[in-house]
Amino acid sequence: MTAKRESFFKKELVKEIREVARLMKTTKDPEKKIYYFSGAYGITSRTFRYSFSRDVLLADFVLNTSYHLLMQRLKMLKSGDKTVALDDKIFNELHKGLLMLADAFEEEMPKTQEALEQILTAAYISSGPGNYLREKGTVII
Numbered sequence: 001m002t003a004k005r006e007s008f009f010k011k012e013l014v015k016e017i018r019e020v021a022r023l024m025k026t027t028k029d030p031e032k033k034i035y036y037f038s039g040a041y042g043i044t045s046r047t048f049r050y051s052f053s054r055d056v057l058l059a060d061f062v063l064n065t066s067y068h069l070l071m072q073r074l075k076m077l078k079s080g081d082k083t084v085a086l087d088d089k090i091f092n093e094l095h096k097g098l099l100m101l102a103d104a105f106e107e108e109m110p111k112t113q114e115a116l117e118q119i120l121t122a123a124y125i126s127s128g129p130g131n132y133l134r135e136k137g138t139v140i141i
Contacts, residue, residue, distance in 0.1 A: 009051035014102045016043035021098040030086040033094075034070045040098060041067055055110045059101060062116040066094070066123035073126040084131040093122035093141045 016039065023036040041063035048056040073086055097118035104112045122141055124130035133139040 006051050009047050010105060013043055013047045013056065014105050016040075017098055017102040017105070021095050021102070024091060024095055024098070030091070031074060033091050034067065034074060034086075037063075037070065037094060037098075038067050040101075053110075055105070055112050059105075059112055059116060062120050066119050069123040069130075070126055084126060084128060086126055089141060090122050090126055094119055097122060 020036055020039040020043075023039075024033045027033060027036070041060055044056050044060035044063055048060060070086070070090075073084060076084075077086065097115050100115035100118060101112060104110045104115050121130075121139065125134045125139055125141060130139060134141070
């Protein structure tokens with residue numbers, strides 16, 4: 001693949017991740033925030049199919065897993081289980097992680113691990129075990 005083509009996909013990836021973060025910040029509705037968040041793994045999935053890199057593949061896996069954790073909590077909330085809330089702290093940390101990820105992908109040698117850990121941890125605390133660890137003080141975001 002040509003460097004020009006790889007550069008194009010990298011720029012599109014970064015631009016879209018920043019747009020997802022921006023859109024998540026513009027709404028107060030947790031369901032809408034999760035909807036926007038799904039765009040992050042949408043762009044990573046498209047990107048690694050055209051311009052494969054292990055970093056983008058790993059990001060896709062973490063973003064997809066995080067999305068499904070959030071959706072599971074949303075479904076539980078809708079069914080009446082209010083034991084774990086989707087609070088602003090979770091979404092603020094996801095936003096921060098997305099911006100860190102975009103910054104990392106802008107680098108020549110992306111260092112995405114910290115951003116991906118941020119995102120996965122924020123999503124994980126929306127689960128029962130994750131929230132328990134948060135309440136216990138083991139997981140701090």
